[in-house]
Amino acid sequence: MSLLIKNGFVYDPVNGIDGEVMDIAVEGGRIVEKVDEREAHIIDASGMIVMPGGIDIHTHIAGAEVNSGRLLRPEDHVYDFEPKTAITRSGVGHSIPSTFTTGYRYARMGYTFVCNPSMPPLEARHTHEELEDTPIVDKATFPLLGDWWFVLEYLRDGLIKECAEHVAWMIMATKGYAIKIVNPGGLEAWGFGRNVRDLDDQVPYFNVTPREIIRGLCIVNKILSLPHTIHVHTNRLGQPGNYITTIKTMDCVKDLATSDKPVIHITHCQFSAFKGDSWANMKSGAEDIAKYVNSHSHATLDMGQIIFTDTTTMTADGPWQYTLYELSGNKWVNHDVEVETSSGIVPFRYRRKSYVHATMWSIGLELALLINDPWKIYLTTDHPNGGPFTSYPKIISWLMSRRAREKTLEKINRKARARSLLPSIDRELTFYEIAILTRAGQAKALGLKSKGHLGVGADADIAIYNINPRLVDPARDYKTVRRAFSNAAYTIKGGKIVAKMGEIINVPDGRTYWINFNMDCDVFSQRDLADLRRKFREYWTVEYENYIIPESYLKVSAPITVRVGV
């Protein structure tokens, strides 16, 4: 079926289109030059905004950890449920919605591509099973490789090429998309009841440093020509004074950038942008980080904005989750994933009246507003760590309206308000910039060529929001903006209308993107393979044969083939 979206205000930053009134034609799931108007289904988008489908570069929606979170929190489900309809399934969950509900809620907001950023390789099968049950949206998932014993051993021994071969094997075996690094070295140290204090602190037993891990995997990432950069959750996340670690982390791979192409992505940067040396004098480090990012081009960031609500924190950062348990006294889960990584879960409520929480709220927005180039920072909450993804429309309204920010500022902790940089920031993002923060920029960072734009040949993933940029002043009518972004007038996925004014009308399966390496050399030389099998025997509870996820296991496989000459 062909579609013709007529007369919308189109925001397509990749192609430099800034609110021009134009038609978008769709045929065969892609955007085309034109369609036969007599045969196409016409969508009248006059007075509405047309954007590429939303992209979320970092959202924990599937896998063992997310599911443990669901089990841990029946109280998160009891008041937030969706009954089934003729075509949708029932589901529950405010901060950790069930899989189907996750897909529907993203689709309602006009999102069509999401990245599950933290997959213990051992749990890859579970993760893909849940992603399969997350309908409509396309997805990708990032295996955790920063504390992986093999990687640590190869890097310790300076075997970069072997490390790259191994990472390639891992990404293919787990059907992953990018290299995720969480608190490099810290997770392994946690196995010894410790953490790493800085970039140059040695990891017990392995005798490598976080710096060596980050640099090593950054080089591996380049060797393998992965479409995304390394995706880094910094050391010392959530600790006062960590902003300096974040800057050092970006700086430690600066020399590895040979073009304007970024080489590192710092995720949920808000949690890594604290100044001060204790919770009492903790304050924003956003200005320093923004200054660094503004004067360098090798790093991208996402916000990790917090929302004042009851949510669930979950990361692979075992020591940090333990700290959160100690701070909150809440129920908690902490887990060591064999030779691979760790993880933890703690329910958490961010309170307006808490100095620390209110400061964190401010930091997230300060980062997005002080970093001048919208292509360098993307909108996330690190769902559900900072708050559920369903709060994105609220964040959009804060970014677009000084008045919306002031309204919230009035309600937060007084000391935090007095120290917040927000009152001194006049910047209000435009719809064009919002389109970058929520889709175009993320697509670029992920190296997705056919996503995040509306040019001919792109996938027909489109969001139409019922808001007229000529009539609505987002700075003043921020509530209208929030409403419009909460329920897209139309969400189109692969050329099909999937949601209409908050109602799901079509439930196609999303595709799973993964990297399929086409190596010039044999990935596993016989020696390496024998070594790998031996290590599986010795270290894992899972055999080599059962570890690899075959492509046939994915419902809709979308491999991206990358040619590498190792």
Added chain:
Amino acid sequence: MKIIIQVTPRYQFKVPVYAECISPNVFEGKGLEEISRLEVWEGNRRRRLNELFKLELVKDEEGELTINLVGNFSKVRGIGAKMSKGRIIVDGDAGMHLGEGMSGGEIIVNGSAGSWAGGSMRGGRIEIKGSAGDYIGAPYRGSNEGMKAGLIIVHGDAGREVGCLMRGGLVKIYGSVRHFVGINMVDGTIFVRGDCAGKAGAGMRNGRIIICGRIPSVLPTFTIDSIRPNVDVDGERIPGPFYRFIGDIADGGEGKLFVSKVTNPHLSHYEKYLQ
């Protein structure tokens, strides 16, 4: 001087009925006609209140609203949920989640009540003449929003985890309780006139538990602190003597667990730690 609306089941329910609308706050200001159209769930079926219950206006004078439930309501859940005023009198048994989240008013059950009676209560009064199920005053599964204020009296026995995660208010059980009374409680008072099956106060941070009957043992994470001649509960002097324990130390707790000395001679070995 009051309005009394009588509610009687039309038949014996086989599946749970969710009827949070049976509350003075919801009934107030509505005619019988409007009340009878209120929505309830019978299993997974949406129903009108009068399809399941016969409604009758017994007395109609100016004043406080009383809802009189007559018959077997043991399958009916959420009676009086979130109510803040008025009265509910149950002549029969009440189901789970009775008075959940209520903040005022009164519920009297001339029979027994199911689990979670007074769950997450914020105020008001519940009196159960028979026995009660598990989780009296406890929050919904997983939540830590335990009972904050108000009074729950159970004349018969109660089940496990009475006052789980309680943060305030008073629970009085005149019969016996099963395991884990006052588990993870933060504040408030639980008074048990009968016996306790054990594990009293596990994880408690603060608040008081008083057990007049027998308890097989006290958790090892409680430490004896003194022997008290009596304890005051809501203005009433409960004669002792009582062993007073402090715990749960495993959670850094400073809760007080009073256990009758006379009915628990097997605990006398603790006395040597008092010298």
